[in-house]
Amino acid sequence: MLLGIIQGCFLTYFFLTHSKGKQLPNRFLGFALVCMTLLMSDVWLGYTNYMVQVLGLVDSTEPANLALFPCLYLYFRVSLRKSWNVREAWHFLPAVLYFLYMAVLYYPQPLSLKYEAFLGAFHPEIPSPPFESYGERWMFWPKWHINEFTGISMLIYLVLTWREVLLAFQRIQARFWGSQPTDLIWFRNLQIHLTFITIIYLITRTTFESDLGDHLVVAHMAFIIYVTSFSIIRQSGFFRVEPATPTGQVRKYEKSSLTPELENRTLEKLQQVLREEKPQLDSTCSLPGLAQRLGVSTHHLSQVLNDTLELSFFELLAKYRIEEARQLLSAPENAHLKIEEIAERVGYNSKSAFNAAFKRETGQTPSVFRSASLSAGTSS
Numbered sequence: 548m549l550l551g552i553i554q555g556c557f558l559t560y561f562f563l564t565h566s567k568g569k570q571l572p573n574r575f576l577g578f579a580l581v582c583m584t585l586l587m588s589d590v591w592l593g594y595t596n597y598m599v600q601v602l603g604l605v606d607s608t609e610p611a612n613l614a615l616f617p618c619l620y621l622y623f624r625v626s627l628r629k630s631w632n633v634r635e636a637w638h639f640l641p642a643v644l645y646f647l648y649m650a651v652l653y654y655p656q657p658l659s660l661k662y663e664a665f666l667g668a669f670h671p672e673i674p675s676p677p678f679e680s681y682g683e684r685w686m687f688w689p690k691w692h693i694n695e696f697t698g699i700s701m702l703i704y705l706v707l708t709w710r711e712v713l714l715a716f717q718r719i720q721a722r723f724w725g726s727q728p729t730d731l732i733w734f735r736n737l738q739i740h741l742t743f744i745t746i747i748y749l750i751t752r753t754t755f756e757s758d759l760g761d762h763l764v765v766a767h768m769a770f771i772i773y774v775t776s777f778s779i780i781r782q783s784g785f786f787r788v789e790p791a792t793p794t795g796q797v798r799k800y801e802k803s804s805l806t807p808e809l810e811n812r813t814l815e816k817l818q819q820v821l822r823e824e825k826p827q828l829d830s831t832c833s834l835p836g837l838a839q840r841l842g843v844s845t846h847h848l849s850q851v852l853n854d855t856l857e858l859s860f861f862e863l864l865a866k867y868r869i870e871e872a873r874q875l876l877s878a879p880e881n882a883h884l885k886i887e888e889i890a891e892r893v894g895y896n897s898k899s900a901f902n903a904a905f906k907r908e909t910g911q912t913p914s915v916f917r918s919a920s921l922s923a924g925t926s927s
Contacts, residue, residue: 548591548762551769554776555584561779570830570896572626579618580775582611583768590761593669605661609690610649612697614642616704619741623708623734627715629828629892641700648689652682668758694752701745712738719824730829730836733778740771809843813851816841827867828894834860868893869908872901876913877920886913 562577585608592598598605617638625631659678666673689696712734716723721731744767751760820840826832837860838848852858858866872893875881881889890901890913905913 548587548594548765548769551765551772552584552587552591554769555580555587555772558772558775558779559584570891571631572622575618575622575625579615579622580772582615582618583772585611586615587765587768590758590765593665593758594762596669598665598669599662602658602661602665605665606653606690607649609693610642610646612693613645613700614639616701616708616741617642620704620708620711623711623738627711627731627734641696645689645693645696652686653690656680671757671759698749698752701748705742705745708738708741730826730831736774737771740767740774743767744771809847810851810855813841813843813847814855817848817851821867825867825871827864828871828892830891830894830896832864832894864894865904865908868895869905872905872913873909873916876917879921882917882921886917889913 559577559580562573562580589604589606589608592601592604621635621638624635657679659676660680663675663678666675712731713723715731715734719731723735744764747767748764751763754760817837820837821827826837826840834848835845838845841848849860852860852863856863872889875884875889875892886901887898890896890898893901895901895904902912905911905916909916911919
């Protein structure tokens, strides 16, 4: 549990403060990790009995129960649909209302009541000691049923998230259990783990007394956190080394097994995928991932880009991303979108990187290009 909490804090920092945290889907994933880390910390304090040292924190994380799965659902929805409407923030209304309820009725309660709640959750064999409290008994009904509310929330959002994943596979006519496309495989596998967490939670709620058994749910949460860390490291460009080739050196792909026929087929398929599926608009798009999507080796795809198109992978991404950005910026219906939002839609995690790439490709900044395009459209 403790290792999962530490790693959860690291990932939360990564998604919310790293440059990639500026991308909306990663914000939702970051907030989901905040919820996971808080819930894991609560369970860890309970099982180690350190909660006795901080009785004021007893049950303080319960609002996170109702925020976790909405965060994950919105992470899936925004990532897979590439769109976001601020009205969808209503999904957090139950968590906000429950937090306000706890702030009024429970958080200010005497520590004796919270000590009794701790014993009831983790040491039901110990008789309840005398305690003080304020408020009528009926006022505690929502808190007594938080486990039921949590289970209902998990089931509702699990269904909604499964719908988003299945629709994403249908949109590109990909096999659900296939190995391509790699970007959807991540969402498929994560959704399967969330399904296991929901099943485990429902079983523990009906099998174990009080909060005993929560360690099974937390263990799976810790597993998801480490899988996420591994995925980030694997996709990182830190370990990719592409040494420069000095002038006059032997041609880089001289001994390549790539035939002209295979090279042409790869190029045609590459252009078709970039034009129809647009994986380049995902900020996590990578050369190995794109190669797997095309069914070729990373080495062969790199050769096609360098020899045939005379572009590096990152130059190819910039070319297609900026072309997409030009279409978005010149469309009158997108005039309300900020430059940062356009940047995120085409796969850039920061406005500065987008501005630099756009100016390199077009000789203009996005703002100047938009103003000229919209003015020309109005005058015509």
